[in-house]
Amino acid sequence: MHLLPFYNPIDGSDAGFDPIDHSEVDSRIGTWDDIKALGKDHDLMADLIVNHVSAQSFQFQDVLAKGKASEFWDLFLTKEDVFPNGMSEAEQQAIYRPRPGSCFTPMKCGDGQTYDFWTTFTDNQIDINVKVEAGIAYLNNVLTKFSANNVNIIRLDAAGYAIKQAGTNCFMLDETFGYLDNLSKQANDLGMETIAEIHSHYQTQVDVAKRVNMVYDFALPPLILHSLFNNNADALLKWLKISPRNCLTVLDTHDGIGIIDAGPMGEKPGLLNAEQIDNLVETMHANSNNQSRQATGAAASNVDLYQVNCTYYNALGANDFDYLLSRAIQFFAPGVPQVYYGGLFACENDMELLAKTNVGRDINRPYLNAAKIEQALNKPVVKGLIELIKMRNEHPAFAGEFSAQGGASVCCLMWKLEQQSISLRIDFASRTALITQLNGTQESTLNLQSLLA
CATH class of the missing domain: 2.20.220 (Glycosyl hydrolase fold)
Structure with a gap:
């Protein structure tokens, strides 16, 4: 059971991935005792948000009030920390960021100075300096909380961005692999396994798999779509013969449908070429009657360069057989299958929620109640999916x-x-x-x- 972020608060600007207090359960939904109770009967996975903390956190608010005089100054990463002698235009352009624009946000503090804080994702998510004592202690505190409350699998969220180094793209560096090694060992020593959440070139997934207990197979979802759209399994078969066996397979998640994991990156060829990726994206948009286009890229405030925001069911044109076939492929692929709640109920794009929030990912984050779930359980495609789940769980x-x-x-x-x-x-x-x-x-x-x- 993967519980999406339950920290205080669950309804921040990034749905809990911008915790004000990563070590505290949002009191509106429960306490650590509730987490502990769930973990007695289930393998329980929780997110360790490695890269950043909310700008609304008491630590960062203290920094805004006092500047370098704050006791929490060292916790946060600034441009000066990585580029003490200044940063050239070429160095800034080289930095890999999952969203367009600069990864720095200038903020004026109470000492009268303006500092460029590192904000990889949004200006409400301030990057942690994971190399210094303050950053290490911050993450250690959360790990200890997890261990004490029956969480036994840690999802390392955004870990690929944690290490920054001048003169590099600041993403998945050699030092990052070493950091993942140490973080994984630390969790293992506390009785927990780790799973890395990294969108990157497929070879990176193969390499990361050697460093942690498990990785996500993010190449699988676009490859299944490509096979169905083109009636050709060659790229899918190539991947399944080399993919990590210690993986968690997904088709959909709380984020969009990843694309770059199957495509080329720089000079590295992908499992699909650039033209095939373009065709894949355009077919998804067409199948969803262009609903996904309204939720993807610059069309919505949650801008991402590497994913299409759409339910997997609508990416397949709400075709019941193709959807069931895609799940069958997932369940027969190597790894442990994970089914997102929206996917379990074959939910369609939530255009009403998207219009309300203008957050692209909300198209695939439906709010469900008992009546909606009961209705979904009566759909043939959901009944068929549940039969496949039983088969995957039970066949020796x-x-x-x-x-x-x-x-x-x-x-x-x-x-x-x-x-x-x-x-x-x-x-x-x-x-x-x-x-x-x-x-x-x-x-x-x-x-x-x-x-x-």
Whole structure:
């Protein structure tokens, strides 16, 4: 069970990813005792927001009031910390930022001085100096809280941006890998596992997987879409043969649908080329009747360079079979599948919420109540998805060896453990998908289409 940020407050400018107090549960939803109770019966995952803290935090408010005289001055990163001798235009242009514009926000403090604070994401998310004692102590405090309250998996949010160094792009540096090593070891020593949340080139995911307990397979969602849009499984098969096995697979999350994870980056070729990425994005926009275009890029205040804001269901044109097929591929891919609540109920784009907030990601962050959930549970596509979830959780072969074969429009994904096996054979061109189970000499076959009956 992954609980999205439950810290004080849950309704900040970035839905809890900008904590005012990372060590405190928002009192409107509960206490640490409630978190502890949930963790007794479930593996519980929580976010460690590594890179930043809210500008509304008492620490940063003290800095604004006192400037360098604040006891919390060292906690926050400024341009001067990384570029003490000044920064050239070329150095600024080299910095990788997930959103357009500068990563620095000038703010005037109570000592009369204006300082350029590092704000990788928004001006309400002030970057932490993770190299100094104050930054280390801040994150240690949160880790200790997690450990004491039955959180046993830590999602390292935005960890790829944590280390900044002059003359680099300040993203996923060699030093960052070392930092992830140490952070993961620290969590392990407290009895917790770590999972890295990093959108980057696919080879980076392979490299990061060696440093932490698990990584997200963010390349999978766009590759499944590409296969369905083009009736071709070649790129998907290439990835499944080299993807990390210690991964968490997703199609949708509380963020948008990542794109750069499958594409080229700089001189590095991607699993998809630039033209294929463009086609992928435009097809998603078309399938959603251009709703996703209204929530993506400069069209909404939550501007991101690497994702399309849309439900996965609408990215597939609300086609029940294609959606169920995409989930079947996810469940047969290596790793532990995670299903986002909006995806579980095959939710469509929430245009009303988007219009209300003008925050792009809100298109895929629906507010649900018991009546809406009950209605969704009666939809054939949701019933079919639940059957697939049961199969993935219960079939013993998924604990065995994985293999992937095929080419062009056909692919076969198989799991085998001793005398038992389960396979998914897909022909994208004819839109047929068969799940075959073998137990010794007994064989049974399920047509995926029948789950929608």
